[in-house]
Amino acid sequence: MRYLLVEDNLALAKAVLDRLSLDGHVVDHAVTLETAQDYLSTADYDLILLDIMLPDGDARTLLKSYRMAGGKTPIITITARSEVSDRVGVLDLGADDYITKPFDFSELEARCRAVIRRQGGMANNIKRFGNTQFDPLAGTLTVASQRVQLRNRELRLLEIFINSKDQLFSKSKLVDRLFSYEDDVAENAIEVYVGRLRKQLEGSDLNIVTVRGMGYRLSVS
Amino acid sequence: MNGHVTATRSIRRRLIVRLLASAAILAVILFLVVQSFGRQLAQESQDNILAASVTSVLDAITVQDGALIVDIPYSAFSMLGNISDDRVFYRIEQNQVYLTGYEDLPFTTARSTKSQPAFATDHYLGEDIRLVTASRKLSLNNQPSVVRATIAQTRNGQKQTLRQISQTVLFLGIGFFAIAMVLTFYAAQSTIGPLRRLAASVSRRGPQDLRPVESPVPSEMVPLVRSLNQFIGRLKKSLSQSEEFIAEAAHRVRTPLATVRMQAEVTLRRVERDENREALREMIRAIDESSRAAGQLLDHAMVTFRTDHLLVETFDFRVLVDELVTRLRPIAELKEIDLRWQKGAPLLIKGDAILIQNAVRNLIDNAIKYSPTESSIKLTLSQDRSGAILQLMDQGIGFPDEGFELLTDRFVRGANAHDTIGSGLGLTIADDVANAHGGCLELKNNAEGVGACVIFYLPLR
DSSP states (O other), X not given: OEEEEEOSOHXXXXXXXXXXXXXXXXXXXXXXXXXXXXXXXXXXXXXXXXXXXXXXXXXXXXHHHHHHTTOOSOEEEEEOOOOHHHHHHHHXXXXXXXXXXXXXXXXXXXXXXXXXXXXXXXXXXXXXXXXXXXXXXXXXXXXXXXXXXXXXXXXXXXXXXXXXXXXXXXXHHHHHHHSOTTSOOOTTHHHHHHHHHHHHTTTSXXXXXXXXXXXXXXXXX | OOOOOOOOSOHHHXXXXXXXXXXXXXXXHHHHHHHHHXXXXXXXXXHHHHHHHHHHHHHTOEEETTEEEOOOOHXXXXXXXXXXXXXXXXXXXXXXXXXXXXXXXXXXXXXXXXXXXXXXXXXXXXXXEEEEEEXXXXXXXXXXXXXXXXXXXXXXXXXXXXXXXXXXXXXXXHHHHHXXXXXXXXXXXXHHHHHHHHHHXXXXXXXXXOXXXXXXXXXXXXXXXHXXXXXXXXXXXXXXXXXXXXXXXXXXXXXXXXXXXXXXXXXXXXXXOHHHHHHHHHHHHHHHHHHHHHHHXXXXXXXXXXXXXXXXXXXXXXXXXXXXXXXXXXXXXXTTOEEEEOOOSOOEXXXXXXXXXXXXXXXXXXXXXXXXXXXXXXXXXXXXXXXXXXXXXXXSOOOOSSOGGGTTSTTOOOTTOTTSOOOSOHHHHHHHHHHHTTOEEEEEEOSSSSSEEEEEEEEOO
């Protein structure tokens, strides 16, 4: 997917950029309102992440003018303020959600997913593998014309595999991606979710292969 | 908040005392003036009759065959008798030699003629008398001769008249004072009126109402109201600066933490060696702990600050909870936690929406944090006669059996909560907010099964 990130804190922006790129997303980064305007007038985005306090002004003006001009792309604002009135004001101006600094990436990911799903999603995001179609936004899997509804962790696990097909994931890496760091999760907890996902993928051309002593890998037959 | 104000004597009482004193002095002066005028009038009327009487006596004196004939006409005394039952005396002398009447009756030696009698007040036979003396020149045996007549009358009638006048004037004075008293109270009341209205309009305001006073006031009060408005302005500025400061502090603390966390996460994705990965995980946990603590400290500071200045408005509690649930659902879903919530009927309450939102968010946050994966949190909002009840039931570890009441203290965490990151401020914030609104926070464990039950109660008022 294509993201526009408008954030003046370069270190934070770089971290978000790196993180989104790792998942295979394309991200443009604007530091000022002006460059953000330029990007918006030249490209179409699937999602906009917008910091409110920018060096050349309050990004709420951009939010307002973008919506007035008929812009439909979902927008999540990034704010460090704990004032609820600020956040609510942002929603009134046309933002779809807001996230408060500091956020952990899984929260950002979850919010992005929720916002895009609410928008109805884009058909071009559906991925096809043989007899299997995967709609990451709706969280549905279609195996041989049979629709399967995935639960949150199954969905995220499948996304991790699909975004890096044929890559080998160790259990500990999957644990880091799937669980928040608050929980002290035993590595074999991941086996439960791999087991469930395999069950959902029964009869599909997608297979999760166990590499003994190393981890798991997704393969398309 | 309420400082002690030293009160001196009230303006109203001062006004009343002064106006009443003036009215009393005026009433006494009125009494004296009218009384003396009345006395003068009574005196004059007696004098006029006495003068008429003495004139008629003198007129009746005739000379016949060289002798003086004094024939006192009946009318001379009857006109005096008209007034009252006062006694009348007379004395007539010729060339200062006693002729007839009461020989020892006093008389005035002031110059007098027939047309210009002289008056005097004296005592005779133990009574006050008013006397008039007039003289007439006659020619007797070709000799000029002066006849002097004195007529006196006791003053009982006049005294009675005077008493009547005094009584009437006294009533007049008292009446005047009574009317003045009524007017005084009215005047004092209407003078104090604008002050009272100003005080009422300022004290009726909510603490968040920091608009300047704009209603018209009498010109004498303009300096007071002007300084009051300046004071309100300064207060408003310092309040908004405090709020700005809290927001700014949040920004300063949170942004770098967000950066470090994100970078640690990215690094974790790239690092292969297990000991490095464990170190990074530890790092992320520490960052989470401090960022959460920073967030909650700021929440707590905001709550403490705002509980002194509650911004009370009427809003739908159900909508507030609904928005929070919608917002927190993606977070709950990360742990496959089902937030069970039925929106239900509107429930209007009065309170500080920002504070209540903060409190409820902390409660739901807490519930998500302490809930195991693939569990559910049930939220119910209900209303009894006196208040709104928000109940959260989770399927987590519940509260420890001991030290329930301490959990709402700052930085106190449950004895069984060591595995989870937390600052120990979430329940404190919710408790403070509930208390500030006259409500309470109740903690218990579910009667059936596992998990905690938190009840957040707000009175409807």
